[in-house]
Amino acid sequence: MYDKIFGLRREILIKNRYIWGIYSIIVCLGAFxxxxxxxxxxxxxxxxxxGVAQVWCLCILFFQTALLGGYLLSYFLSNLSYRVQGIVYAxxxxxxxxxxxxxxxxxxxxxxxxxxxxLLAQLIIYLAIPVIVLSTVSTTFQxxxxxxxxxxxxxxxxxxxxxxxxxxxxxxxxxxxNISVSLTLKLWTWGYWLLVIFACIVxxxxxxxxxxxxxxxxxxxxxxxVANAPSLIDYVFWTFLSASGSILLISFTNQMTHDIxxxxxxxxxxxxxxxxxxxxxxxxxxxxxxxxxxxGSLFLLLIFFVLKAYPVLLRQLLDKxxxxxxxxxxxxxxxxxxxxxxxxxxxxxRKPDSKYLPVFYLFIxxxxxxxxxxxxxxxxxxxxxxxxFELMLLVMSFFIIFLIFKNQLSLFNSRKAAKVYxxxxxxxxxAGFYDSRTIRVDDxxxxxxxxxxxxxxxxxxxxxxxxxxxxxxxxxxxxLLNGTIVHGAQMINPITKHFINKPLLYYSEDSVFAIANKAxxxxxxxxxxxxxxxxxxxxxISYYGRDQDEITFFxxxxxxxxxxxxxxxxxxxxxxxxxxxxGDGRLSLQKLPPQDYDILFIDAFNGDAxxxxxxxxxxxxxxxxxxxxxxxxVFHLSNAYLNLKPVISNxxxxxxxxxISFKTHNVYxxxxxxxxxxxxxxxxxxxxVFRKEFPSTVYSKGKWNSxxxxxxxxxxxxxxxxxxxxx
Numbered sequence: 157m158y159d160k161i162f163g164l165r166r167e168i169l170i171k172n173r174y175i176w177g178i179y180s181i182i183v184c185l186g187a188f189x190x191x192x193x194x195x196x197x198x199x200x201x202x203x204x205x206x207g208v209a210q211v212w213c214l215c216i217l218f219f220q221t222a223l224l225g226g227y228l229l230s231y232f233l234s235n236l237s238y239r240v241q242g243i244v245y246a247x248x249x250x251x252x253x254x255x256x257x258x259x260x261x262x263x264x265x266x267x268x269x270x271x272x273x274x275l276l277a278q279l280i281i282y283l284a285i286p287v288i289v290l291s292t293v294s295t296t297f298q299x300x301x302x303x304x305x306x307x308x309x310x311x312x313x314x315x316x317x318x319x320x321x322x323x324x325x326x327x328x329x330x331x332x333x334n335i336s337v338s339l340t341l342k343l344w345t346w347g348y349w350l351l352v353i354f355a356c357i358v359x360x361x362x363x364x365x366x367x368x369x370x371x372x373x374x375x376x377x378x379x380x381x382v383a384n385a386p387s388l389i390d391y392v393f394w395t396f397l398s399a400s401g402s403i404l405l406i407s408f409t410n411q412m413t414h415d416i417x418x419x420x421x422x423x424x425x426x427x428x429x430x431x432x433x434x435x436x437x438x439x440x441x442x443x444x445x446x447x448x449x450x451x452g453s454l455f456l457l458l459i460f461f462v463l464k465a466y467p468v469l470l471r472q473l474l475d476k477x478x479x480x481x482x483x484x485x486x487x488x489x490x491x492x493x494x495x496x497x498x499x500x501x502x503x504x505x506r507k508p509d510s511k512y513l514p515v516f517y518l519f520i521x522x523x524x525x526x527x528x529x530x531x532x533x534x535x536x537x538x539x540x541x542x543x544x545f546e547l548m549l550l551v552m553s554f555f556i557i558f559l560i561f562k563n564q565l566s567l568f569n570s571r572k573a574a575k576v577y578x579x580x581x582x583x584x585x586x587a588g589f590y591d592s593r594t595i596r597v598d599d600x601x602x603x604x605x606x607x608x609x610x611x612x613x614x615x616x617x618x619x620x621x622x623x624x625x626x627x628x629x630x631x632x633x634x635x636l637l638n639g640t641i642v643h644g645a646q647m648i649n650p651i652t653k654h655f656i657n658k659p660l661l662y663y664s665e666d667s668v669f670a671i672a673n674k675a676x677x678x679x680x681x682x683x684x685x686x687x688x689x690x691x692x693x694x695x696x697i698s699y700y701g702r703d704q705d706e707i708t709f710f711x712x713x714x715x716x717x718x719x720x721x722x723x724x725x726x727x728x729x730x731x732x733x734x735x736x737x738x739g740d741g742r743l744s745l746q747k748l749p750p751q752d753y754d755i756l757f758i759d760a761f762n763g764d765a766x767x768x769x770x771x772x773x774x775x776x777x778x779x780x781x782x783x784x785x786x787x788x789x790v791f792h793l794s795n796a797y798l799n800l801k802p803v804i805s806n807x808x809x810x811x812x813x814x815x816i817s818f819k820t821h822n823v824y825x826x827x828x829x830x831x832x833x834x835x836x837x838x839x840x841x842x843x844x845v846f847r848k849e850f851p852s853t854v855y856s857k858g859k860w861n862s863x864x865x866x867x868x869x870x871x872x873x874x875x876x877x878x879x880x881x882x883x
Contacts, residue, residue, distance in 0.1 A: 179301050180315050182354050186293030187319035189347050191431075193290075194219055195327050195424050196340060197283065203869070205271050206712040206740045206760075207767020208618050210532075212423045213406050214272065217528035218279045219287065220402065224521040226291020231514040233292075234299050242359040245296060248289060249352050255285040256345055271617045272533070286348065293351070295517045300362065308510050313517075317435040324424040324431065328875065336870040386508045391519055393506050398523025399530070400548065400555070401499035405430045406531040407545035408492050412485070422874075429489050433496035437504045444501030447565045449494055450556045456491040457553055461546075495552050502559070540613035541620045612723065618713040619762055623723050631656065636694045636719060643761060644694025646724050655725035662792060663696040666850050668818045668828035669757060672790050673700050675840045676754050679786070687732075688753045688782070690741030690770065691760035691792075695720040701732025708751075709734070710741035712760075742775050751782045759792040766795060773807050774869045776831070780811070789831040798877045803867050804829040805858030810866045814838070815858030829858065 194215060202211045229248075233241050294316040298309035331340055409426045436443045508516050535544045559565070611634075613622040621638045628647070634655075636644040644663075647656040663669055676685060684704035689697045692711035701707050707730070711717050717736055721727055727734055737744050741760055745751075756779050758770055769775060771791075779789050793800040801817040808815040808831045816838065818828040830837065840846065841855070863876045 175301065175304055178354070178358060179297050179312060182351065182358065183294050183297050183312050183316045184319035184322075185347065185351050185354070186290050186297075187316040188323045189344060189351060190219075190287065190290040190293075191320040191323040191427075192327060192331075192340075192344055192347075193283070193287070194427075195324070195332075196337065196344065197279070198423055199332075199337060201275065201278065203740075203742070203767065203769030205275060206618060206762070207769050208712075208762045209410055210271075210617050210619070211275065213410050213528075214275050214532055215279065216406055216409070216427075217525070217532045218276060218283075220521070220524040220528045222284060222287040223291045224518075224525045225284075225288045226293075227295055227514070227518045227521040229288065230292045230295040230299065231518050233296060234514045238303065239363055241300075242363045245292075246356050246359040248292075249355050252286050252289040253349070253352060256348060257282055290348075290351075293355070295514060297358075299513055300358070302510050302513065304362070309513065311439075314435050314439045317431050317438070321428055321431045321435060324428040328424050333873040333875060336868075338870055384509070386512055386515070390506050390508065394503060394516065394519040395523040395526065397499045397503045398520045399527035400523075400552065401430065401433075401496050402524040402527025403531055403544065403548045404492060404495055404499070404552075406528060407542065407548060408488075410531070411542060411545060412488070425485070425489065426492060429493045430496055433493060433500045437497065437500040441504060444497055444504065446501065446559060446563060449497045449501065450559050450565060453491070453494045453498060454553065454556055456494055457549055460491060460549065495549075498552070498556065498559070536615050536617070540615050541622065542615075612719070614715045614719075616713070616715055618715075621715065621719065623719060633660070634724065636724070638761065641761065644696055644720075644724065646694065646696075646726065655729075657699065657725065657729050659696045659699045659726075661696075662794065662826050663699075666852055667820060667826065668830070668853065669697065669790060669792075670700070671818075671841060671846070671850055671853065672755055672788050672830060672837075675837060675846070676788060679836055679840060680754065685754045686752060687755045687757065688751065689757040689759055691758070692716050692720050692736065693759065694724040695727040695730075695734075697757060697759075698726045698730035698732060698734055701730045701734070703731050705732035707732045707734055708753075709736045710744050711736060711738060712740045714738065742770055742778060745778050745782055748782070753783045753787055755788045755790060756783050757790045757792070761792075766793065766798075766800065768867070768872055768874075769869065771800065771803050771807070772867045772869050772872070773810060776807050776811060776813075779831075780813075785833060786836060787832070788837060791829045791831070793827040793829055795827070798874070799827075800877055801827055801829050801858070802861035802864045803877060804831065806861055806864050806866050808858060809860055816841075816855050817858055818853055818855045820853045 198212045198215045201215070202208075205211050233245060236244065294313065298312045301307070301309045301312055335343075405426055409423060412422055412426065503520065531544055535542075609625045611623045611625060614620070619638055621636060621643075624635055624637060625648075626633050626635060630650065632648040632650050634646050634648055635642050642661060645660045647658060647660065648654070649656060659665060659667075659670075673685075673687075684702065684706070686706045687697070687701070688708045688710065690710045692709045693716070695709065697709075698707055711720075717738065721736075741758075758779075760767055760770055776789070783789060791800075791804050793804065805815045805817065813831050813833060814835070814837075815829055815831045818826075818830065820826045820828075838857070865871070865873060865876070867873075
């Protein structure tokens, strides 16, 4: 009798381990594929829309919506009999194989005039069915695990997030630096086939065991009758907290990629932090310490809003600091992680009985989609800047207050100290939020400046910009701000209120573009020049135009064109013939016949980020087809976080071209790289007259950098270009 009972227990134990293992593999693989395709497709499709950061944020919205669709499908499947569930699911997952078409060549250039509609339409056409099917894997197999074993399946959700986290870490660290995009897409397709095979095997086993599963479920149903159904408050909390986490993730990612670069490495970091908080919170309820994260988050929010309200303190801190770039990024991510732990920790504390697992995940997904819609669709119409991030931080501040007072949390074993600490910090946070708002005026003709004022602020798919006024010595300066970076400025006479037609900042008369322009005019014998500029900004380059010159600007953002033509005076006062072409510079050049430009200036920025598709070997070949044999390609490469001069030098050397790296030390540290054929440009600028006229500029011939490699449309390695210290 003992042996019989012992043998039966051992058989059950082995069976459960087998089931746990196969289900864990399927759930982990499904999540890995789901989160590997996200940065992959983001990298493929971003160049089609100008390389702006918003592309990735819309991709997140698409994948969140697909996740909701997958959870809805799982919810409906869970209401069917087990045999029907298995048959329907097997047919569905096999059917999805017909729609796997993720090759980079299939993605056509998008419509830049309606980018949101165009981008989402492409994602739906090429990815919707396989991604929705991938979204069903975690919830469906968790539900089946509960049916087969009668055990709590929440640990499989943690395994699912581990698979997703592994994909987000592996792609920028291991895959992107070593494997091309096209090969990675092929490997992803093979992985999808493997998942389908595993899933079908499980379905066959489940269908064959239908009778035993039915009996097992009847027994489990008897136990589950005592489980309380989720209340309306539960549904509201799940939706609110999930939406809050989604808003924090997308708005934070938007700001970070806007200032550094819209590339997979920086896309995946906040998303990995997002998933890590899920993994930790859903692994064990003791990991989320409500008091620690509540009081700690308030302190981090205090620091954020004080530095936001008084940027002078931030500039002084950074100017005196040699803080590595990685440490700066991590310090920002800590606040994001702390707030996400609150969102996901509170969700887990309100988790229902496993009987209500499908509806629980359904509302988590619904909240994620709701947050994505608010950031990507609603916010650009409501706000003229990225205010949603700061507003969400305020909302989280008040939610933390609610948690502290509702749960009577203690600080240093004192509830009174906790309340005083909370109220004091929130008051400072509110004051910081209020002081960070800019004064807004409609006209500068009668403005007396005692601080920066805002004339205009606009936001669309391509970013948020503002036009403002600042005092500079005896003059007023009208400036164009994109994110946190000034992209153009023009002085105004404070008495007459007339524009002073003088280039400033990166385009001043001692800038590298001024050097290239003067060298070319000397080389051409002062004959008229034909110049092209990818990236309009305030139109400052038109200052250098002379009679009979032709200057063509390529600009993807309609609001920048409107600002440059109406708010600044450079285009109107230029002596050259000015032409503006709306669209991505690289894609627009591809459509044109050879233009024979003397100078092609690559000056496209989104915040402080340079679209990487403008820096590849394929892009360089397009530029070469549009300049004269002795023409110049001038790259403006200034970035506080990335050293991109070796990228251009390597591409130039790979194509048999010469390059010179420049750095100017006038007002800003500005990085340029000039690519050309022959030796005439080098021989011209090394003459004493040039060195005397441009003393603040240092330059050297480009050298091969083996760590960078040659960037192509199929390969780039952002990690190798990161500066170890912010400049």
